[in-house]
Amino acid sequence: MNKTRTAILALTALLLTPAASAQSLSDGGIKVGVLTDLSGVYSELSGQGSVKAAQMAAEDFMKANRAYAGKVSVIGVDHQNKADVAGNKAAEMIDRQNVDMLVDMPTSSAALAATEVARQKKTVAMVVTGATTALTNEKCNKYTFHYAYDNYMLANGTGTAVTKRGGNSWYIIYPNYAFGQDLNRQMVAAVQENGGKLAAPSDATPFPNTDFSSYLLKAQSVRPKIFGTMQAGNDLVNVVKQYNEFGLKKQGIGLGIGLLFETDVAALGQDAFSGAIATVPWFWNFDARSRQWAARFEKAFGKKPTWAQAGVYSATMQYLGAVARAKTDNSDAVVKALEGYAFDDFFARNATIRPQDHRVLLDVQVVQVKGKSESKEAGDIYKRLNTIPAAKAFMPLSENKCRM
Amino acid sequence: MNTQLLLIQVFNGLVNGAFYALLSLGLAVIFGMLRIVNFMHGALYMLGAFAAFALGQLLGLGFWPSLILAPLLVGLLGVVLERGLLSRLYGLEPSYNLLLTFGLTLLTQDLVKQVMLSRFAVSSAPYSPPELLSGVVNLGFVVFPKYRLFVIALSLVVCLLTWFVIEKTRVGAIIRASTENPVVTRAFGINVSLWVTGVFAVGAALAGLAGVLAAPIYSVEPYMGAELIITTFAVVVIGGMGSILGSVVTGFAVGVLAAVGAAVYPPIANTLVFILMALVLLVRPSGLFGLPEGAR
Numbered sequence: 210m211n212k213t214r215t216a217i218l219a220l221t222a223l224l225l226t227p228a229a230s231a232q233s234l235s236d237g238g239i240k241v242g243v244l245t246d247l248s249g250v251y252s253e254l255s256g257q258g259s260v261k262a263a264q265m266a267a268e269d270f271m272k273a274n275r276a277y278a279g280k281v282s283v284i285g286v287d288h289q290n291k292a293d294v295a296g297n298k299a300a301e302m303i304d305r306q307n308v309d310m311l312v313d314m315p316t317s318s319a320a321l322a323a324t325e326v327a328r329q330k331k332t333v334a335m336v337v338t339g340a341t342t343a344l345t346n347e348k349c350n351k352y353t354f355h356y357a358y359d360n361y362m363l364a365n366g367t368g369t370a371v372t373k374r375g376g377n378s379w380y381i382i383y384p385n386y387a388f389g390q391d392l393n394r395q396m397v398a399a400v401q402e403n404g405g406k407l408a409a410p411s412d413a414t415p416f417p418n419t420d421f422s423s424y425l426l427k428a429q430s431v432r433p434k435i436f437g438t439m440q441a442g443n444d445l446v447n448v449v450k451q452y453n454e455f456g457l458k459k460q461g462i463g464l465g466i467g468l469l470f471e472t473d474v475a476a477l478g479q480d481a482f483s484g485a486i487a488t489v490p491w492f493w494n495f496d497a498r499s500r501q502w503a504a505r506f507e508k509a510f511g512k513k514p515t516w517a518q519a520g521v522y523s524a525t526m527q528y529l530g531a532v533a534r535a536k537t538d539n540s541d542a543v544v545k546a547l548e549g550y551a552f553d554d555f556f557a558r559n560a561t562i563r564p565q566d567h568r569v570l571l572d573v574q575v576v577q578v579k580g581k582s583e584s585k586e587a588g589d590i591y592k593r594l595n596t597i598p599a600a601k602a603f604m605p606l607s608e609n610k611c612r613m
Numbered sequence: 614m615n616t617q618l619l620l621i622q623v624f625n626g627l628v629n630g631a632f633y634a635l636l637s638l639g640l641a642v643i644f645g646m647l648r649i650v651n652f653m654h655g656a657l658y659m660l661g662a663f664a665a666f667a668l669g670q671l672l673g674l675g676f677w678p679s680l681i682l683a684p685l686l687v688g689l690l691g692v693v694l695e696r697g698l699l700s701r702l703y704g705l706e707p708s709y710n711l712l713l714t715f716g717l718t719l720l721t722q723d724l725v726k727q728v729m730l731s732r733f734a735v736s737s738a739p740y741s742p743p744e745l746l747s748g749v750v751n752l753g754f755v756v757f758p759k760y761r762l763f764v765i766a767l768s769l770v771v772c773l774l775t776w777f778v779i780e781k782t783r784v785g786a787i788i789r790a791s792t793e794n795p796v797v798t799r800a801f802g803i804n805v806s807l808w809v810t811g812v813f814a815v816g817a818a819l820a821g822l823a824g825v826l827a828a829p830i831y832s833v834e835p836y837m838g839a840e841l842i843i844t845t846f847a848v849v850v851i852g853g854m855g856s857i858l859g860s861v862v863t864g865f866a867v868g869v870l871a872a873v874g875a876a877v878y879p880p881i882a883n884t885l886v887f888i889l890m891a892l893v894l895l896v897r898p899s900g901l902f903g904l905p906e907g908a909r
Contacts, residue, residue: 385879415883426625426755451830472736477739
């Protein structure tokens with residue numbers, strides 16, 4: 210009996226001491242909810258790796274801010290890339306598991322559903338892997354931040370680079386859901402703005418889809434200079450596999466890729482993608498700082514990080530930093546601490562958080578996939594063509610439709 | 614759309630048709646003979662592709678040995694499945710074996726995913742066509758991958774052979790008799806359960822073969838059979854449950870239809886087969902080649 214009382218007293222004392230210095234946390238702690246794809250097509254590029262990245266951020270933050278030691282926890286939840294599941298899981302995480310912040314959210318439709326729930330429940334959401342520009346435009350809201358990349362940045366980077374290098378006639382296919390429709394729109398605009406044209410109207414393909422032969426044959430007869438594919442993940446792997454199978458490169462039809470992840474290149478081999486141009490927010494061997502973090506991640510997770518996973522670390526860290534600055538996890542105060550904040554970490558270079566639409570602006574890299582013979586070490590897949598500065602990489606405010 | 618492009622798509626559709634035909638053929642053989650709705654067929658197809666990949670990685674076997682070995686392995690697994698699990702459900706309602714095979718599918722997919730990620734460190738495995746068949750050939754009206762031509766040819770041969778064995782030979786007669794009236798067939802000194810196992814193994818091996826053929830075209834990943842199997846079931850229903858000829862003809866026809874649909878109006882490509890299924894069921898509830906209920 211006495212022992213129990215002592216234990217309870219000791220425990221209470223333990224719990225009370227840091228709480229005083231960690232200011233006011235709603236339920237005694239900060240819980241980060243990684244809402245991601247743990248089993249489907251995007252599970253390898255985000256998934257468990259994203260959960261691991263968020264955990265690393267939580268640990269690093271607690272180490273640097275002793276007042277928060279033991280107060281930050283991370284959970285990972287599977288949204289199966291389905292909008293309805295994402296909405297339900299987001300609500301459940303916030304209401305029942307007391308999650309203070311949602312992060313990651315691959316699949317645009319799922320990200321839109323989850324951020325809508327987060328808005329209603331006044332919870333900060335940082336979308337890293339979802340791509341649609343709607344998040345910072347017509348669907349923008351006070352609690353949603355868009356990290357790492359978006360369709361405008363991809364299209365603007367890749368469309369411009371490819372068109373300017375002579376790829377001025379395109380035939381584009383895109384998966385028929387929010388992400389693909391949006392990326393197609395942005396890519397067509399970027400191509401046309403740079404003096405390119407469409408050799409044939411873009412085609413929407415079912416999602417997910419395995420067989421793209423019909424569209425490749427159409428490309429053969431239309432003869433564009435660039436076959437543009439807005440597919441992602443496994444679908445992209447299938448498109449590129451079949452692009453090579455049909456010998457389109459030899460027929461003079463280049464490959465334009467809307468969204469490329471390191472895992473796609475690994476799944477098919479570098480040579481299948483070699484020469485293709487893409488735009489990425491980050492890659493692991495970009496410079497010494499990137500390498501250093503990537504090495505830590507690889508040690509912890511067993512695999513090199515994708516840029517999505519690196520982005521989850523960075524976003525989680527920025528959220529926690531804002532909590533520390535605001536000295537509370539009250540979401541309105543945290544949002545205020547985030548808005549307009551300028552920072553620079555291993556992932557986000559020259560970054561600022563635009564207060565008007567919550568777009569996180571950062572330098573992005575236009576890269577070209579190296580052939581196997583060109584790479585100097587395992588996982589060395591990108592050659593950097595140029596850097597688009599943060600101010601130019603994303604949709605300008607003049608085009609922005611966000612009313613917050 | 615111009616006529617040439619239409620012709621090209623008709624031709625292209627034969628490739629997917631070949632996969633539908635091979636898969637629905639196996640389903641039809643198993644259903645026609647054993648009355649098992651084998652929901653695991655898509656997973657067996659995936660296992661065929663995965664086996665080809667794994668044989669290449671572990672034993673350094675190329676495409677050609679895998680083309681023989683992988684279906685054999687899948688067929689062998691079929692024997693284990695039929696003897697170990699399915700045979701215990703004979704005599705029960707068909708929904709039992711449907712549930713069992715569906716559960717096995719989920720289990721297999723996740724197992725393969727675990728193995729791929731932990732053993733091979735990929736979630737989608739690369740696999741290339743053999744040297745001999747890589748590259749394209751100019752057919753005059755279209756430039757087409759050699760490998761896809763091979764797929765069409767080989768599956769046609771296999772389909773015809775299966776049909777011939779079952780409909781025209783003594784082996785086929787025994788199989789048909791074993792399933793039509795096992796008691797009388799047994800009285801003739803024929804080991805019926807052995808034949809039943811054999812039929813299941815052949816059906817499984819056909820799925821495995823389709824899988825190996827698919828590996829160089831589609832990405833090899835744990836869920837590659839899940840989507841395909843739905844379309845294949847639609848093919849079987851349209852063709853007539855259990856009809857060998859029906860499944861082959863419908864398989865190729867649906868492949869062509871989907872390819873043309875994808876070229877004319879892409880968003881409808883995947884729905885087309887189900888629209889067709891609904892129409893056929895309205896007019897002929899037992900399918901295009903199926904015998905009406907009670908005539909069997």
